[in-house]
Each structure stands twice: as C-alpha cells, then as structure tokens.
Amino acid sequence: MLIYLAQNIGILHSRFDVMFDLILRATLSLFTSFVICLWLGPYIITRLQKIACSQVIRINGPQTHFQKKGTPTMGGVIILLAIIFSVLLWVKMYNAYVCCVLFILVSYGAIGFIDDYRKIIHNNTVGLPARWKYTLQSVIAIAMFIVIYISGRDIYSTALVIPFVKYVIPQTGILYLLLTYIVIVGTSNAVNITDGLDGLAIMSTVLIAAGFALVALATGNMRYATYLHIPYLRYASELVVVCASICGAGLGFLWFNTYPAQIFMGDVGSLALGAALGVIAILLCQEFLLMIMGGVFVIETLSVILQVGSFKLRGQRIFRMAPLHHHYELQGCPEPRIIVRLWITSLILVLLGLISLKVR
Template sequence: MLVWLSEYLVKYITVFNVISYLSVRAIFALLTALIISLLMGQRVIDWLQKLQLGQVIRNDGPQSHLSKKGTPTMGGTLILSSITISVLLWADLRNPYVWTVLFVLIGYGIVGFVDDYLKVVRKNTDGLIARWKYFWQSVIALIVAFTLYAYGKDTAVTQLVVPFFKNVMPQLGIMYILLTYFVVVGAGNAVNLTDGLDGLAIMPTVFVAGGFALVSWATSNMNFADYLHIPYIKYSGEVMIVCTAIVGAGLGFLWFNTYPAMVFMGDVGSLALGGSLGIIAVLLRQEFLLLIMGGIFVVETLSVILQVGSYKLRGKRIFRMAPLHHHYELKGWPEPRVIIRFWIISLMLVLIGLVTLKLR
C-alpha cells in the first residue's frame, strides 16, 4: 500500500524513493509487526480473559501443565493481525506471491480458529474433528498447489532444488502439486505439534522466517542467485517482507508468551505460521532447506509418528510421552531448560541450512 503512495509522492519529494528499496521495507515491516504486537498484546490478553477463552488442559498430559489451565489462548489472532497489517502496508501488493502467502496464513488461521473455538467455547476437548481439520487444510494447500503449477509449469517455479548439488534441479512436473501439498500441510501440523510449551514454537518460527528472509532476498537477485546456484524467481523478493513481518510479530508475541506464558497462540497461530513457512519454502523452491532449518519441527513430528507406530505394532512406547518436548519434561527437565535448549538447536539448524546454500 505504501509502495503505491511512495511512487506518487516521489515525484514531488525525492526522499520517498527510499521506500522502493526492498531492504528498507523489510526492516520497517519487522518493526511495524513488532510494535503492533507489543502495543496490542495486553489488550488482546484482557479481551480473551473477558471472554473466558482459557486454555483447556488434557488430563493425559504432564501434570505440571495443569497449572496452565485457564491461561488465555487464541493469541495467534494477535500474530496474524500484526503480520497481515504489516504486509499490507509495506509489501508491493501487485506481487502474486504476497497474496499466496496471505491466503495460506489466513486460511489456516481460520481452520485453527474453528478448532480453538470448539475447544474453549464449546468445551469440546478434541476440537475440530480430525478428518475435517485435515480436509480444509488439504483444500487450501491444493488450491495453492494447482494455481502455482498452472502459472509456473516447466519453469524455475516447478524445479526441485537439491542441497549440495549445484547442477541438480530437476523439473517436477505434476509431482510439484503433490510436493506442495505435503510441504504446506506437513509444516502446518508440525508447528502445531511443537506448540506445547511456553514460547517453544514461536522462536524456531522466528529463526526459520529470518533465514527465509535472507534466501528470498538472494533468490530475487539474478547475481546472487547465479552465485549460489539457486533458481532466480521473479516475484520472490516481496516474500522477504512477509518473512520479516513474521519475525516482528513473533518477537512481539514472545514478549507475552515467554515462560510463564500470559497467553498461548492456540491452533489459530500455530497452524497459520506452520502453513506460511511451508508455502514460503515452496515459493522459494527450498523445501529441503525447510527440512533442515525447521529440524525441531521435523523431530517433534517424527517423535509422534514413531511413538504411535511403536505402540500399535509392538505395544511399547519409545518415549515417555510424545511430542519429544514432553519426554524431556517427564525426565525431570524444568520447562525453561527444554525451551531454551530447543531454541539453541533451532538456531544452529537455521545457520547450518543457510551454509548449505554455499556448499554446492
């Protein structure tokens, strides 16, 4: 929105030309989302408390979590609002990739909102029936997948970038749709599974979004793309604005979500953020990079799959409780120790992922 305004005003006041710089708008998008989150955070918490939208704690979870019962949830509405407002202000809204990410962000946010609503308002512990939850996630992912495939068929948009191999970028063809579907749906649910401790999911999300901001900037520049042997993608630059907005909104939310949390993001936040990271990875052709940088989300998801599979096949559990963060809680680790160590690992994985861009 401000891009259009600056293009008009620069004719009269040249200083407005600074808004045309992607890096400047990326920084302002981060600061805008951060400030909105900080200014509105307490108001949102008070509003959620007034509506009595408190967290429902399952009896089969760690006993230490029972004290969290009643803590305001659905704070993800603050994150989504901050991101959306910031992006609409600072991104070039003529860019289709911006609307693609917003479509997934808001679409998954709505699915998560319905799930949270059923849990905290209708007192349905299981929330939205699993098959309907996955159905609507699938619908959103497939709409995006088919649209992107129709637009970018047999171009850099549908190539697969393989880490460590600079000359290996095969065309996926119709398999692009399947890959996009699994990345978006998988990422959404992976972040959702990770969101089990105060601040555990939001900081890795911030790290990964920050990493993708750098990748987006490089992918939109022909010289850097050629240097790193990654595909140059015309519209990828504006994705950087979305990434930095996620970073700002995430840090602002962490102010209130850090241990002991004053508010939880709920499924409205975790599903939306996960789905957004998934579609960002797809747009930048860096699905493998998401696998590396989002390693915490991957391990948390695998721990659930292994736990369920082992119990059904062998009648035995591998972990004391899944997802993995609960396993360490039951081993006696204090919650802040689990959180901080997972953050440190997540930061390391993001840095490793960025290094792989050069190791080709």
C-alpha cells in the first residue's frame, strides 16, 4: 500500500529508491507484524479471558494439560490480523501470488474460527464436524487450483521440483489438481495436529516461512533461479514479503504462546497458517521441499495415521498416545524439553531443505 501510494503520488525520488528494495520491504514487514502482535496481544488476551473464551482440554489427554485449563484460545486472530495488515502495507499491489495467500489465510482462518467457536459454545473438543470441516477445506483448495489455473502463465506452472535431482523437473499435468488439494488440505491439518504444545507449531511455522522466503527470493530472480536450476517465476519475489510477515507475526505471537502459554492460537491460526504454507509451496513449485522443511508436521501426522490404522487393524497401539509429542509426554519427558528438541529438528530440516536446492 505504501509503495503504491509513493509511486502514484510521486513523492519518491532516486535517493529514496532503497524503499523499493525487496529485502528492506521484507524486513519492514517482519517488524510491522511483530509489533502489531505485541500491541494486540495483551488486549486480546484480556478480552478473551473476560468472555471466558478458553481452551477445552481433552479428558483423555496427558494429565499435565489440565493445568492449562482456563487459558484463552483463538489467538490465531492476532496472527492473521498482523500478517494481513503488514502484507497490505509493504507488498506491491495487484500481485496474484499475494492474493492467493491472503485468500487462503482468510478462508481457512474462517473455518478455524467456526471450529473454535463451536468447541467453546458446546464445551467439548469436537467443534465443527469433520465432514463439514474437510468439505469446506476441499472446496476452498479446489477453488484455489482454479484461480491459479485461470490466472495465466505468469503464475500457473505444473512443474514439480524434486530435491537433490537437478535436471529432472517433471510436469504433473492434470495431477496438479490432486497435488494442490493434498498439499493445501494436508499441510493445514498437519499444523493443526502439531499444535498441541506451547509454541511448538508456531515456531516450526516461523522457521519454514523463513526458509521459503529465501526460496522465493531465488525463484523471483532469473540469475539465482538459473543457477539453482529451479523454475523462474517473475512475480514470486513478493512472497518474500509475505513470508517475512508470517515470521514476524509468529515471533510476536510466540512472545505470549511460549511455555507456559498465556494464549493458544487455536484452529483459527493453525488451519490458516498450514494452508498458507501449502499455497506458498505450490506457487513456488516446491511441494517436495515443503515435505522436507515441514518434516516435524509430517512426522506428527504420520504418528496419528499409524496409531489409528494399527488400532483398527490389529487392536493395538503403536504409541502411548498420538500425536507423537503426547507419546513423549506420557513417557515422562518435560514439555519444554520436547518443544525445544522439535524446534531444533525443524531448524535442521529447513537447512537440509535449502541445501537440497544447492546440491541438485
């Protein structure tokens, strides 16, 4: 918005050209979203406490979680407001990539909001029925595919970049629809599943967003893209600003969400952030890279799938409780230790993902 106004009003001259620098705008976006979270956090926490908008604790969950009863939820609203305001403030207007991410953030955030609201009203952990949640997620994911498809060749690409493989970039063709659906819906629910310990999901999201900011920077630059043998996408560089705003908002929210949490982000935050990471990966043609950098989300989701499958087929559980972080809790591992170790794992996986682009 500021860039658009400056260009049209004509107040910027050559000595202010640095304002158009992508890195500077991304940095300002990060600090803006971070400050907004710090500013809104205390007010929203107090407001949610007054209206008794607190997290419903699972009865069959770890006993230590009952200490968290009364902690306000739906804090993801803080994150989304910070991201949206920061992006609109610092991004160059009329960028299709940015519009796609904002659309997903708002739509999946709305689904999460309804889910959280129903949990609070009915005082249980059911929330929005699974069939309705997945139906809404599926419709939006398919709509996202259609938008990308009809938006033109500048942003539509069915290329699939395979990590550690340099000269093989297959075209997915019609399978692109299925890939889009799996990545968006799968990542959204994976982040939601991982969001069970204070600060675990949000810090992993921040690290992945930082990794994708570097990938977007390279993808939007022809020289870097050619050097790394990845598709050059002309307008992808604006995603650097978007990813930076996600990092800033995530760090700002972590200020209040770190152990012991003052607020939980709820489904309104986890579903939206997961879907946003999925869309960013799709737009950058880096779906496989998301699987590497988001390995913690993948492992947590697989633990649930394996647990349910094993119990239904054999009548036996693989883990003491799923997702995986609850298994470690029941083994006696302190929550802060689990959180920090999974943060370290996420950092290593993000670095591994970035290395995979270089060694292709």
